[in-house]
Amino acid sequence: MNAVTRIHSRSVVLADENIDTDRVIPARFLATTTRSGLGRHCFSDWRYLPDGSDNPAFALNQPSARGCSILVAGRNFGCGSSREHAPWALLDYGIEAVLSCEIADIFRSNALKNGLLAIVLSEPEHRWLLEHPGIELAIDVRTQTISLPDGGRIAFEIDAFARHCLLEGVDQLGYLLARSAQIDAYLQSRAVVSAGVAA
Amino acid sequence: MSAPRTLFEKVWDAHLVCAQTSDTPAVLFIDLHLIHEVTSPQAFDELRARGLGVRLPERTLATLDHSTPTLPGDANGERPYATPAAKAQVEQLQANCAQFGVQLHGWDSRERGIVHVIGPELGATLPGSTIVCGDSHTSTHGAFGALAFGIGTTEVGHVLASQCLLQSKPKTMAIEVDGALPAGVSAKDLILHIIGQIGIAGGTGHVIEYRGAAIRALSMEERMTVCNMSIEAGARAGMIAPDEVTFAWLAGRPRAPRGKDWDSAVAHWRTLASDPGARFDQTVHIDAGKVRPTVTWGTHPGMAIALDAPVPVARDAVEQRALDYMQGRSGQPMLGTRVDVVFVGSCTNGRLSDLREVAAILRGRRIASHVRMLVVPGSESVRRDAEAEGLHETICAAGAQWRLPGCSMCIAMNGDIAAKGELVVSTSNRNFEGRQGQGARSVLASPAVAAASAVAGQLADPRQYLNEAAA
Numbered sequence: 001m002n003a004v005t006r007i008h009s010r011s012v013v014l015a016d017e018n019i020d021t022d023r024v025i026p027a028r029f030l031a032t033t034t035r036s037g038l039g040r041h042c043f044s045d046w047r048y049l050p051d052g053s054d055n056p057a058f059a060l061n062q063p064s065a066r067g068c069s070i071l072v073a074g075r076n077f078g079c080g081s082s083r084e085h086a087p088w089a090l091l092d093y094g095i096e097a098v099l100s101c102e103i104a105d106i107f108r109s110n111a112l113k114n115g116l117l118a119i120v121l122s123e124p125e126h127r128w129l130l131e132h133p134g135i136e137l138a139i140d141v142r143t144q145t146i147s148l149p150d151g152g153r154i155a156f157e158i159d160a161f162a163r164h165c166l167l168e169g170v171d172q173l174g175y176l177l178a179r180s181a182q183i184d185a186y187l188q189s190r191a192v193v194s195a196g197v198a199a
Numbered sequence: 200m201s202a203p204r205t206l207f208e209k210v211w212d213a214h215l216v217c218a219q220t221s222d223t224p225a226v227l228f229i230d231l232h233l234i235h236e237v238t239s240p241q242a243f244d245e246l247r248a249r250g251l252g253v254r255l256p257e258r259t260l261a262t263l264d265h266s267t268p269t270l271p272g273d274a275n276g277e278r279p280y281a282t283p284a285a286k287a288q289v290e291q292l293q294a295n296c297a298q299f300g301v302q303l304h305g306w307d308s309r310e311r312g313i314v315h316v317i318g319p320e321l322g323a324t325l326p327g328s329t330i331v332c333g334d335s336h337t338s339t340h341g342a343f344g345a346l347a348f349g350i351g352t353t354e355v356g357h358v359l360a361s362q363c364l365l366q367s368k369p370k371t372m373a374i375e376v377d378g379a380l381p382a383g384v385s386a387k388d389l390i391l392h393i394i395g396q397i398g399i400a401g402g403t404g405h406v407i408e409y410r411g412a413a414i415r416a417l418s419m420e421e422r423m424t425v426c427n428m429s430i431e432a433g434a435r436a437g438m439i440a441p442d443e444v445t446f447a448w449l450a451g452r453p454r455a456p457r458g459k460d461w462d463s464a465v466a467h468w469r470t471l472a473s474d475p476g477a478r479f480d481q482t483v484h485i486d487a488g489k490v491r492p493t494v495t496w497g498t499h500p501g502m503a504i505a506l507d508a509p510v511p512v513a514r515d516a517v518e519q520r521a522l523d524y525m526q527g528r529s530g531q532p533m534l535g536t537r538v539d540v541v542f543v544g545s546c547t548n549g550r551l552s553d554l555r556e557v558a559a560i561l562r563g564r565r566i567a568s569h570v571r572m573l574v575v576p577g578s579e580s581v582r583r584d585a586e587a588e589g590l591h592e593t594i595c596a597a598g599a600q601w602r603l604p605g606c607s608m609c610i611a612m613n614g615d616i617a618a619k620g621e622l623v624v625s626t627s628n629r630n631f632e633g634r635q636g637q638g639a640r641s642v643l644a645s646p647a648v649a650a651a652s653a654v655a656g657q658l659a660d661p662r663q664y665l666n667e668a669a670a
Contacts, residue, residue, distance in 0.1 A: 016520070033241070106351065183226070
């Protein structure tokens with residue numbers, strides 16, 4: 001994963017609550033064996049009209065949303081399916097950060113592992129951002145703050161390890177494999193009765 | 200004497216390779232890794248790119264379920280895949296399992312089926328174990344007192360390569376279901392009712408333990424239905440303490456311990472229940488006696504109401520959007536809503552007991568002429584058992600279609616879909632917009648409600664049919 005330290009962009013708002021990962025990328029696009037090129041399916045059933053043209057009513061299709069990489073989404077974004085295709089599709093589309101007052105567990109974990117910032121804000125701050133689409137935001141992972149155009153700042157919490165991995169571009173699989181000796185020791189230390197496989 | 204611990208904490212503690220610190224997550228050992236064709240190909244690619252192998256292939260179990268057609272192949276053995284991409288995905292898993300030495304329950308296996316149906320059937324799902332899969336309904340396995348949760352594809356790669364995951368310890372939530380479910384009210388009604396009460400994000404950040412007299416009274420199949428939908432309340436996992444029902448169900452299964460190993464395993468499993476006085480971060484009480492047959496009216500599983508209640512009035516924009524999508528009319532009864540398609544199957548309700556319930560209602564009846572009904576067994580084993588009992592004959596005689604095992608219309612990526620505007624009564628777990636086909640409208644329900652609705656051609660209370668059958 002590449003390091004992610006700062007994201008600077010205008011915001012685009014999808015205020016709907018409970019945007020599930022089926023809405024981010026419908027299941028019919030999961031029949032793939034790669035992780036690339038999913039951006040064209042991002043929000044597919046929302047973004048395109050039945051004839052395949054862009055739905056002008058969809059927020060991300062507005063001219064003002066062009067180039068926006070910070071998505072402010074309604075409460076409980078990313079609920080439902082564990083498909084990692086959802087963060088892959090968002091990143092490929094050009095979204096680099098999702099801000100909400102609640103983000104579903106599996107989506108948040110998947111997003112952060114791909115360098116997609118998934119940031120949970122307090123309800124008042126979230127509401128304010130929902131009410132101010134198109135505002136210039138600068139997200140700083142190191143200081144855990146979002147800077148506003150008027151000089152105001154919103155502080156956010158992020159898991160210490162996730163923050164470290166984002167800032168340093170830590171390879172989490174490499175981190176795990178570096179604990180091989182501990183894994184071996186663990187395996188030796190326990191009688192293997194509980195796994196349903198021959199010891 | 201150590202502090203009292205919950206079931207979750209006991210399983211968590213027993214699998215810590217490295218404890219969590221303020222700066223680093225825990226390294227958690229995974230006993231069983233289930234994989235399927237949709238969420239694994241990119242993980243295997245990662246192993247190849249790094250020159251890694253599968254750390255413990257014997258703890259990895261693969262099957263084909265999501266992209267697989269439920270209609271048989273032609274005379275040449277060509278299966279009717281929805282797309283060439285679906286076929287390629289299946290072939291990729293076959294090749295990956297062969298290359299990395301992972302056992303695949305593929306097309307030629309008598310044990311192939313939905314990943315969360317076959318794990319328990321094989322006795323691979325055991326109390327006190329940690330189980331993960333690139334699928335959010337992995338929570339199903341918690342019915343056995345396992346800590347089981349869905350992961351993304353990056354994490355699938357982590358488990359393949361290391362048999363471990365980096366995890367932060369979740370919070371715990373006790374859902375105490377007191378009393379007894381009324382006659383004709385199922386586990387599906389109960390879990391829809393629970394999600395309706397706590398909301399689809401009510402469990403976010405938590406592992407749920409379902410407890411209480413009404414939970415103890417459930418069969419293993421019913422417990423799986425309840426735990427399966429934990430993720431629909433936002434929870435990472437749902438668990439039920441193992442007991443005699445669990446042990447009786449597992450005894451003699453192919454991968455379950457045998458002989459002396461079985462005895463010592465059961466002795467260990469008896470210690471897993473939450474200790475008296477163990478502390479949960481949250482506790483919710485549900486009165487089982489108040490649960491009625493329950494269905495969804497909207498576009499997520501928390502939009503659930505009693506079948507005999509009217510369609511609610513929208514309280515906010517979210518509910519109004521859901522009502523508009525569902526073409527619901529506030530104040531009108533849910534009962535009597537015209538039905539186009541009925542789907543029976545999925546990891547929620549695709550087991551033998553579910554098919555028996557459906558057959559009991561369909562026996563000697565025909566489904567309404569305008570209804571298309573798919574009955575999809577959860578596994579080859581379920582299919583064999585159902586056919587041995589003649590359930591398929593009852594189902595076909597009623598005018599429904601008896602299909603091959605798979606996820607089918609639950610995720611609707613194998614070609615089994617509903618058309619725009621069609622109303623589907625579905626025994627599956629998600630009623631999101633477009634989940635069962637672009638523009639299709641889903642009503643989640645129990646197998647009994649689904650079967651009764653197929654016969655009536657409209658949403659119907661199964662108790663009228665069950666009472667007739669008993670009379």
